[in-house]
Amino acid sequence: AQKVTQAQTEISVVEKEDVTLDCVYETRDTTYYLFWYKQPPSGELVFLIRRNSFDEQNEISGRYSWNFQKSTSSFNFTITASQVVDSAVYFCALTFSGNTPLVFGKGTRLSVIA
Protein backbone atom coordinates (compact mmCIF):
# COMPACT_ATOMS: atom_id res chain seq x y z
CA ALA A 1 0.00 0.00 0.00
CA GLN A 2 1.10 3.53 -0.66
CA LYS A 3 1.00 5.79 2.36
CA VAL A 4 2.39 9.08 3.60
CA THR A 5 2.73 9.72 7.32
CA GLN A 6 3.21 13.13 8.85
CA ALA A 7 3.36 12.32 12.52
CA GLN A 8 3.51 15.94 13.69
CA THR A 9 -0.02 17.30 13.73
CA GLU A 10 0.86 20.76 14.98
CA ILE A 11 4.11 22.59 15.65
CA SER A 12 4.52 25.99 17.21
CA VAL A 13 7.80 27.90 17.09
CA VAL A 14 8.99 31.39 17.84
CA GLU A 15 10.05 33.51 14.92
CA LYS A 16 13.66 32.95 13.78
CA GLU A 17 13.75 29.41 15.14
CA ASP A 18 14.53 26.55 12.76
CA VAL A 19 11.86 23.89 12.34
CA THR A 20 11.80 20.49 10.66
CA LEU A 21 8.64 18.88 9.35
CA ASP A 22 8.80 15.12 9.09
CA CYS A 23 7.45 12.97 6.28
CA VAL A 24 7.69 9.20 6.08
CA TYR A 25 6.36 7.29 3.10
CA GLU A 26 5.57 3.69 2.23
CA THR A 27 5.66 2.22 -1.24
CA ARG A 28 6.66 -0.94 -3.05
CA ASP A 29 7.37 0.90 -6.28
CA THR A 30 10.95 1.63 -7.26
CA THR A 31 9.94 4.71 -9.23
CA TYR A 32 8.05 7.33 -7.29
CA TYR A 33 7.90 11.06 -6.74
CA LEU A 34 7.62 13.06 -3.56
CA PHE A 35 6.24 16.54 -3.09
CA TRP A 36 5.70 19.20 -0.49
CA TYR A 37 2.80 21.61 -0.68
CA LYS A 38 1.98 24.61 1.52
CA GLN A 39 -1.58 25.54 2.42
CA PRO A 40 -1.67 29.05 3.88
CA PRO A 41 -4.72 30.32 5.79
CA SER A 42 -6.24 31.49 2.51
CA GLY A 43 -6.68 27.81 1.61
CA GLU A 44 -4.94 27.28 -1.70
CA LEU A 45 -2.33 24.54 -2.22
CA VAL A 46 1.04 25.92 -3.20
CA PHE A 47 3.65 23.61 -4.70
CA LEU A 48 7.05 23.80 -3.01
CA ILE A 49 9.24 20.97 -4.29
CA ARG A 50 9.33 17.67 -6.21
CA ARG A 51 11.83 14.84 -5.84
CA ASN A 52 12.06 11.58 -7.76
CA SER A 53 13.16 8.31 -6.22
CA PHE A 54 16.43 8.27 -8.15
CA ASP A 55 17.62 11.63 -6.93
CA GLU A 56 18.65 11.63 -3.30
CA GLN A 57 20.40 14.96 -3.47
CA ASN A 58 19.26 17.32 -0.79
CA GLU A 59 17.99 20.67 -1.95
CA ILE A 60 18.13 24.14 -0.55
CA SER A 61 16.01 27.05 -1.71
CA GLY A 62 16.52 30.14 0.36
CA ARG A 63 15.36 29.37 3.90
CA TYR A 64 13.86 26.04 2.82
CA SER A 65 15.75 22.76 2.60
CA TRP A 66 14.72 19.18 2.02
CA ASN A 67 16.39 15.98 3.13
CA PHE A 68 15.47 12.87 1.15
CA GLN A 69 16.69 9.56 2.59
CA LYS A 70 15.58 6.36 0.88
CA SER A 71 17.15 4.24 3.61
CA THR A 72 14.60 5.57 6.10
CA SER A 73 11.84 6.36 3.56
CA SER A 74 11.81 9.95 4.69
CA PHE A 75 11.55 13.30 2.97
CA ASN A 76 11.87 15.94 5.66
CA PHE A 77 11.46 19.66 5.23
CA THR A 78 13.38 22.27 7.23
CA ILE A 79 12.62 25.95 7.46
CA THR A 80 15.54 28.00 8.71
CA ALA A 81 14.94 31.25 10.59
CA SER A 82 11.18 30.84 10.46
CA GLN A 83 8.94 33.83 9.83
CA VAL A 84 5.31 34.52 10.64
CA VAL A 85 4.47 34.18 6.94
CA ASP A 86 5.58 30.55 7.13
CA SER A 87 2.52 29.80 9.27
CA ALA A 88 0.50 27.31 7.24
CA VAL A 89 -0.38 23.65 6.92
CA TYR A 90 2.30 21.72 5.07
CA PHE A 91 1.48 18.55 3.18
CA CYS A 92 3.83 15.86 1.98
CA ALA A 93 2.58 13.83 -1.01
CA LEU A 94 3.59 10.82 -3.09
CA THR A 95 2.85 9.62 -6.60
CA PHE A 96 4.05 6.92 -8.94
CA SER A 97 4.67 6.36 -12.59
CA GLY A 98 1.99 7.17 -15.13
CA ASN A 99 0.57 10.32 -13.57
CA THR A 100 -1.24 8.42 -10.85
CA PRO A 101 -2.98 10.68 -8.31
CA LEU A 102 -1.03 12.23 -5.48
CA VAL A 103 -1.46 10.59 -2.10
CA PHE A 104 -1.27 13.16 0.67
CA GLY A 105 -0.25 12.95 4.28
CA LYS A 106 -2.51 14.45 6.92
CA GLY A 107 -0.47 17.62 7.05
CA THR A 108 1.43 19.48 9.74
CA ARG A 109 0.08 22.80 10.96
CA LEU A 110 2.97 25.17 11.61
CA SER A 111 2.41 28.27 13.69
CA VAL A 112 5.21 30.81 13.85
CA ILE A 113 4.79 33.26 16.68
CA ALA A 114 6.29 36.74 16.53
Place this chain on the structure above:
Amino acid sequence: EPEVTQTPSHQVTQMGQEVILRCVPISNHLYFYWYRQILGQKVEFLVSFYNNEISEKSEIFDDQFSVERPDGSNFTLKIRSTKLEDSAMYFCASRPGREGTEAFFGQGTRLTVV
Protein backbone atom coordinates in the same frame (compact mmCIF):
# COMPACT_ATOMS: atom_id res chain seq x y z
CA GLU B 1 1.90 32.39 -15.22
CA PRO B 2 -0.80 29.89 -16.24
CA GLU B 3 -3.07 28.78 -13.45
CA VAL B 4 -6.00 26.54 -12.69
CA THR B 5 -9.16 28.52 -12.00
CA GLN B 6 -12.21 27.30 -10.13
CA THR B 7 -15.68 28.76 -9.81
CA PRO B 8 -17.45 29.52 -7.64
CA SER B 9 -15.12 30.15 -4.73
CA HIS B 10 -17.91 29.40 -2.26
CA GLN B 11 -21.24 27.69 -2.76
CA VAL B 12 -23.99 27.10 -0.24
CA THR B 13 -26.64 24.56 -1.17
CA GLN B 14 -29.51 22.77 0.47
CA MET B 15 -29.27 19.08 1.19
CA GLY B 16 -30.57 17.05 -1.73
CA GLN B 17 -29.80 19.69 -4.33
CA GLU B 18 -27.47 19.18 -7.26
CA VAL B 19 -24.31 21.25 -7.54
CA ILE B 20 -21.80 21.68 -10.31
CA LEU B 21 -18.29 22.80 -9.51
CA ARG B 22 -16.33 24.23 -12.40
CA CYS B 23 -12.67 24.24 -13.23
CA VAL B 24 -10.56 25.55 -16.08
CA PRO B 25 -7.29 23.58 -16.10
CA ILE B 26 -4.07 24.89 -17.57
CA SER B 27 -4.55 24.78 -21.32
CA ASN B 28 -1.86 22.35 -22.46
CA HIS B 29 -2.29 19.94 -19.56
CA LEU B 30 -3.52 16.42 -20.17
CA TYR B 31 -4.43 15.01 -16.74
CA PHE B 32 -7.16 16.43 -14.55
CA TYR B 33 -8.13 15.64 -11.00
CA TRP B 34 -10.64 16.45 -8.31
CA TYR B 35 -9.68 16.30 -4.67
CA ARG B 36 -11.67 17.01 -1.54
CA GLN B 37 -10.60 18.40 1.82
CA ILE B 38 -13.03 18.24 4.70
CA LEU B 39 -12.31 21.11 7.08
CA GLY B 40 -9.08 20.56 8.96
CA GLN B 41 -8.42 17.18 7.40
CA LYS B 42 -6.23 15.71 4.70
CA VAL B 43 -6.56 16.24 0.98
CA GLU B 44 -8.35 13.20 -0.48
CA PHE B 45 -8.35 12.06 -4.08
CA LEU B 46 -11.73 11.73 -5.78
CA VAL B 47 -11.17 11.13 -9.49
CA SER B 48 -8.70 11.52 -12.32
CA PHE B 49 -9.56 12.18 -15.95
CA TYR B 50 -7.47 11.63 -19.03
CA ASN B 51 -8.28 11.47 -22.73
CA ASN B 52 -11.92 12.33 -22.06
CA GLU B 53 -12.57 9.54 -19.65
CA ILE B 54 -12.15 8.65 -16.01
CA SER B 55 -8.78 6.98 -15.51
CA GLU B 56 -9.04 6.33 -11.80
CA LYS B 57 -11.49 6.97 -8.98
CA SER B 58 -11.51 6.52 -5.23
CA GLU B 59 -14.16 4.82 -3.12
CA ILE B 60 -15.44 8.27 -2.21
CA PHE B 61 -16.41 8.85 -5.84
CA ASP B 62 -19.69 6.97 -5.79
CA ASP B 63 -22.75 7.21 -8.03
CA GLN B 64 -23.71 10.66 -6.79
CA PHE B 65 -20.58 12.12 -8.37
CA SER B 66 -19.81 12.61 -12.03
CA VAL B 67 -17.22 14.50 -14.05
CA GLU B 68 -17.29 15.99 -17.49
CA ARG B 69 -15.14 17.96 -19.85
CA PRO B 70 -17.95 19.36 -21.98
CA ASP B 71 -16.11 21.79 -24.23
CA GLY B 72 -12.41 20.95 -24.16
CA SER B 73 -11.57 23.62 -21.62
CA ASN B 74 -13.91 23.34 -18.64
CA PHE B 75 -13.73 20.37 -16.28
CA THR B 76 -16.74 19.94 -14.03
CA LEU B 77 -17.63 17.93 -10.96
CA LYS B 78 -21.32 17.29 -10.41
CA ILE B 79 -22.77 16.13 -7.13
CA ARG B 80 -26.28 14.90 -7.82
CA SER B 81 -27.96 14.93 -4.44
CA THR B 82 -25.83 16.66 -1.86
CA LYS B 83 -25.52 15.42 1.69
CA LEU B 84 -24.34 17.28 4.78
CA GLU B 85 -21.12 15.27 4.72
CA ASP B 86 -20.30 16.59 1.24
CA SER B 87 -19.43 19.92 2.86
CA ALA B 88 -15.76 20.41 2.08
CA MET B 89 -13.24 22.30 0.00
CA TYR B 90 -13.05 20.83 -3.49
CA PHE B 91 -9.83 21.27 -5.41
CA CYS B 92 -9.30 20.82 -9.10
CA ALA B 93 -5.80 20.04 -10.32
CA SER B 94 -4.08 19.48 -13.63
CA ARG B 95 -0.77 18.04 -14.78
CA PRO B 96 0.99 18.41 -18.12
CA GLY B 97 1.51 14.71 -18.76
CA ARG B 98 5.23 14.30 -18.23
CA GLU B 99 5.66 11.60 -15.63
CA GLY B 100 6.12 12.70 -12.08
CA THR B 101 5.35 16.36 -12.53
CA GLU B 102 3.66 18.25 -9.78
CA ALA B 103 -0.07 18.86 -9.80
CA PHE B 104 -1.16 22.45 -10.23
CA PHE B 105 -4.11 23.18 -7.97
CA GLY B 106 -6.89 25.70 -8.27
CA GLN B 107 -7.80 27.88 -5.34
CA GLY B 108 -10.67 25.57 -4.41
CA THR B 109 -14.43 25.77 -4.07
CA ARG B 110 -15.79 25.71 -0.55
CA LEU B 111 -19.06 23.78 -0.63
CA THR B 112 -21.39 24.13 2.32
CA VAL B 113 -24.43 21.87 2.45
CA VAL B 114 -27.14 23.01 4.84
